[in-house]
Amino acid sequence: MKVLLLAAGRSQRMQPIPDKNFLFFLGKPLIVHQIQSLIKAGFDDFAVIGGNHNLDKLKTLPQDYDLKDINYTVIEQQNLDEGMAGAVIACEEIIDGDPICIVSSNDIVDEKAYELVINEALDEEVDSVIVGKKVDKYFPGGYLEIDENGFIKSIVEKPGEGKEPSDLVNIVVHCHKNPKKLIEELKKVSSTRDDRYEATLDSLIKGGLKIKAAQFDGYWQPVKFPWHIFNVMKYFFGKMEKSISKNAQIAESAIIKGDVIIEDGAKIFENATISGPAYIGKDVIIANSSLVRDSMVNEGCVVGFSTEVARSYLGKNVWTHTNYIGDSIISDNCSFGSGTVTGNLRLDEKDIPVNVRGEKMSTGTNKFGLITGENIRCGINTSFMPGVKIGSNCMIGAGLVIPYDIDDNKFVKGHIELDVRDNKAELDSSARDEMRGKI
């Protein structure tokens, strides 16, 4: 069974975080984790559908991450507006009579979900299988309406709380035994419809296609909004096994506690504390008196003197220096001047909203810091208000308070006005002598 791994999306709801497939967890991109899960479940034939923005990086994944003994093709989806349906159609040429399994990189599940779909597909009565995640509270997604035999009657998008046709949410782990038929039908539906894929399934069901709902009770995490990254981080922390490279340099006075991975070339300086769960990537530097806890610190980061990184995701090559980075997501190649702080708690201690495509959404927590794109440079002693987003390639001046989102490619300064007068004050050196005595 060939996997069609949908990875072409532009992660617009994640902005300014770039392509979520290349968020790094435990030293590997998210999409590699997904492929390895699929391999573990038994798949060995992959067509990864990418877009112009990530095609090159997708192509080199097998060699970059040593993915052996698999067939691996990358297919370009030209028109990303055509979504999932467009992605499947883009694969038309490589699809033969064999079954396919469509997997979206939006849904992180454990490999049991993939095994489940393989098993259910063995049943000869079944034409297609869709994984339905059992939920115990309302999630704003598509719900599976099923008959008494577990076959899907329809998929109901965002029915509203209390109106769910079942407790099964549609997860994009979809097996189709007759993919040619699927593509044929997809082509009949207007390419401008947002729900083209779902509408196609509906019409196939009406035409007699038997889609089994594979009821899944395991781990599932959509990766749709920035704050989902924290959940995925926790998931990987839960799976990680403690390991400290012999090629890491760890000062005798540094403290390493709890579950941690410390990779080759990392340097942990005096009196630094790594409090697990934590991942310290290749060549990362953790300077004196710093504290890293519950955080993912990717390859090449420099956590400077007396910095606290708490419950945060740092992309590659992020430089900090006497900062507090709390509950924040910092993309690759950002840097923060000494004294700069990510506020992560409102004064009124209420839940912190984040703007997503123009809409204020609650993150569901009262502890939430900063979200940045790549290549940010931020000056010293600046204060970011909780839930603010800074676009890629921005420069942010020193001593500022940043209360709202900043678009990509901006330079942000304050208006500095100083009152410079003649100094009339006189100092009495005895004051210092007295103070010295009190130290």
Next chain:
Amino acid sequence: MKVLLLAAGRSQRMQPIPDKNFLFFLGKPLIVHQIQSLIKAGFDDFAVIGGNHNLDKLKTLPQDYDLKDINYTVIEQQNLDEGMAGAVIACEEIIDGDPICIVSSNDIVDEKAYELVINEALDEEVDSVIVGKKVDKYFPGGYLEIDENGFIKSIVEKPGEGKEPSDLVNIVVHCHKNPKKLIEELKKVSSTRDDRYEATLDSLIKGGLKIKAAQFDGYWQPVKFPWHIFNVMKYFFGKMEKSISKNAQIAESAIIKGDVIIEDGAKIFENATISGPAYIGKDVIIANSSLVRDSMVNEGCVVGFSTEVARSYLGKNVWTHTNYIGDSIISDNCSFGSGTVTGNLRLDEKDIPVNVRGEKMSTGTNKFGLITGENIRCGINTSFMPGVKIGSNCMIGAGLVIPYDIDDNKFVKGHIELDVRDNKAELDSSARDEMRGKI
């Protein structure tokens, strides 16, 4: 002898610090320390005079603090404007023929002062006893004018330096063997007079009442102005015995030196230093790389990462995070965002004044920080100027400089104006490579 413990005052000169009776030292309210001193001196019958604002808390003191084998009544003083005289009159019903000892919660003395008054009262010739604290420099209080036998001729209020009738300052530890007579006389004097109690004593003296001045040479500290709290703190530090609870969790790398008390449930994290004298209350958390010295850190406080608390009083449940809290008095339930600093030294290094009821008073020291009421929330990277007072229930924004006092219940913001332009700068990644080499 029944003690009339006057505790109804509203501590107006202490504002925004609430009721000074409930300032906590070594885990107990100040008034409990006073009661225990009185018990130690031999008293076992207490009438505590409170006001509407603290009546409930006063009532439960014996059970809350395990004060055993004493008679204990709480009396409400309705009209707090009537001061000491009003407080004594409020006790009329519970006063019988037995002697009383009036003690004010404004005067902290060691138990020897109480023993002294008991002893002097044994003399049958004596009708009343007033403790006179021997002072060696001028204090702006009431002075005892005495005759050759040590009996008081009059009490002279604030005579001015050089005009003191003796070196004895009137401390409110007053024994009256005939309290009924006292009350009778008090009632004859107009209730609107500020000096009603003193005027009554004068008239009683003229009528033949023999008031002995009990000359006291021990510890005395009035608790009138906020900075007196530091003196009281020192007093209790001097009396404290080192004790570290077995139920405290102290990281191996944490450093505890000097005289400290660390209570049950406290957690001291890695590389934190507690440098005595210091009191670390129940369930207090001292996070990594923090330093607490010469400070009272009451129950439930969280001293966050890399914070210094020096020569300060923190009420209960104060949260700090990468702050410098120096020479400051922070009331219960306040919190400070990362990077916020209490300035405690003027640029000109002169003595620091504090506003008390509209008047600028010198604190007598050039090291003085912040005074706050309860329930303050302060943002990140804010700077408080030395000697500033912040009222209860205030919220103070991020990145501000607070140069003056803020009343209760205020929300303080700055005017944020950012200049957001297109970023024209280009980064050369080799710069970072070079810098990495220098780390």
Next chain:
Amino acid sequence: MKVLLLAAGRSQRMQPIPDKNFLFFLGKPLIVHQIQSLIKAGFDDFAVIGGNHNLDKLKTLPQDYDLKDINYTVIEQQNLDEGMAGAVIACEEIIDGDPICIVSSNDIVDEKAYELVINEALDEEVDSVIVGKKVDKYFPGGYLEIDENGFIKSIVEKPGEGKEPSDLVNIVVHCHKNPKKLIEELKKVSSTRDDRYEATLDSLIKGGLKIKAAQFDGYWQPVKFPWHIFNVMKYFFGKMEKSISKNAQIAESAIIKGDVIIEDGAKIFENATISGPAYIGKDVIIANSSLVRDSMVNEGCVVGFSTEVARSYLGKNVWTHTNYIGDSIISDNCSFGSGTVTGNLRLDEKDIPVNVRGEKMSTGTNKFGLITGENIRCGINTSFMPGVKIGSNCMIGAGLVIPYDIDDNKFVKGHIELDVRDNKAELDSSARDEMRGKI
């Protein structure tokens, strides 16, 4: 041979750093290091030419720094505008028939340069000797044009790159066997000429004076611009021998690594790190959790809690407190409030310019911090932009961003405008309970 040590210059290009002769390295003024080098090379007769501003300090050098068995005179140069020529003429009275060696305090060389000049002067054919430093890239100074026998034909000032007459730069280590003749000639040239000394040499050469170029290949560092101080610091670090005084108090948990000198009376507190090369002067205090690396911390400094001092020169009695002082030069008696930071990297990571006498000069590095004069007082949470200079006796307020140079004797404030409203927000104490659970 008498040394004429020229030390009268006012270091104008070094401003606001005062007299460079009294910059302290390894506990001694720069000029004492120079004298000791000269003694080591064999000199024992010194005339130091000073100006009104430093005469007193120059006079007491032998007793202050235990310079034994030498002749030592201090000569005042009245008119400092007359430069090197004026300095030599000022010595007329003390010059007899013996040779002199003119040495400028602008040029730091190792003692081999002095030995070289002594040796070359032994040659009877030689009338004068000038040390020529072999350079391998262009330096904007005077170049020696020499003949085939190594005698100087002329000195070419700033010839421009590619037009150098040789690879030998004129270093002011000049021996003259007939100083009386030199002075006689100097007097003939107009005192208003900038190049009076060089013009005199030219005319002497034309008159047959044989000046040998002593080709020198060792260490040479001009001390002309503030950033040269970092080079000199490195030079002395290279020569220093590890030594930790028995009279220093070093906490058990403090970490001392690499080459360091720690002098008498220094106190290193808990969890502080000194990472060599570093010099910690007499009575210096390094407080808890601080980090000092690649820095010169002179006598009496207080490096307060959680401060990083990196690649910096701190004069005497500099007080820091929770600061980052990076790539900075701080003159004596300055102090920085908690949270104040010296920015040392531009957002665009380009080389950092510094104003020198009205002209923007590149420091040649992208890591450069603050330059200050003496007696600065700076408030809390202030941000200095990279390459800024603050004049002596300035006071700088709290919470400011200082983007440009400040002249001597200024008081700098910002315009504080707060928006103080009634606080309508309500706090739900359960939020804190939840947060406490997550610590």
